[in-house]
Amino acid sequence: MSGKMVGKAKDRGCDRENALQLAPALRPYLREFEIYEALLRKWQKSINLVAESTLDELWTRHFADSAQIREFFPGIEHWIDLGSGAGFPGMVLAICLKGHANAKVHLIESDQRKAAFLRAVSRETGAAAEIHIGRIENELPNIADPVTGVTARALAPMPQLIDWSRELLLKNVKGVFLKGEDWATELTGSSAADSFQIWTLQSRTHSSGRIIALARDFGA
Incomplete structure (x- = not known):
């Protein structure tokens, strides 16, 4: 194995360990996330699933970033993930809820x-997932x-x-909702505070990022 390949393997190993420290919810499902990683790298060659620049930090940038929701909201076990893309955060949550x-x-x-x-990831990992193909406004009312x-995550403004x-x-x-460094501006441009607790x-995983949580009543 060349020095370059050894370096990449070492970097990926460090990335995984860092992710497991940040989001321990990943630990019981290492095999499933290894399958997820392998499938993503395979499909990435023909479909732009994630930014190429994030592949060497896949576990931290995508798996741990998504799994932190499970850490913060362990009582929620029935989710809808809007605009799932490569499955972040929805598929990660579905694996953690397996x-x-x-x-x-x-x-x-x-x-x-x-x-x-x-669907391939769900099938191969046994994730607690159901995939709906269509636009959000069309599919959301059909979920009974x-x-x-x-x-x-990374879908639309607040x-x-x-x-x-x-x-x-x-x-x-x-x-x-997982938001980046513009989270404060997005909240300022929203009327959410009129109807919801925030x-x-x-x-x-991101020093400038925030998880924005909304509800009518967080105590309910």
């Missing part, structure tokens, strides 16, 4: 190729299962996320 009775994550994705990838959390999720949020489903949680 084996929990009746737990399920509904992943909505309009891109047929990405949906096919998500009771849910307690709605989530999304006002749009709230607009899509409003009916769920008004039923006191909790909204949990929490902002420091991201474990």
Whole structure:
């Protein structure tokens, strides 16, 4: 093995260990996340699932970043993930909920190729996932299962996320959205505070990122 390959393998090993420190919820499912990683690297060659620049930090940038939601909200076991893409955070949550009775994550994705990838990951890992192919506004009303959390990452500004999720949020489903460094500006441009309680949680994986949580009543 060349020095370059050895270096890459070492970097990936460090990335995985860092991710496990940041999000211990990953630990019981190492085999499943190794399968997920292998599938993502294989499909990435033909589908742009994640930014190429993040591949060497896949475990931290994507797996741990998503799994921290499970750490912060362990009581939520029924999720809807809007615009799932490569499965972050929805598929990560679905793997972490594997084996929990009746737990399920509904992943909505309009891109047929990405949906096919998500189905492959779900099948190979046994994740507690159901994949819905279509636009959010069309698929969301068709999900009949009771849910307690709605989530999304790198999808749309907060006002749009709230607009899509409003009916769920008004039923006191909790909204949990991973946001980057513009999170404060997005909240300023939203009327969410008029209708919902809002929490902002420091991201474990991005110093400038936040997890924005909304609910009618966090005590309910």
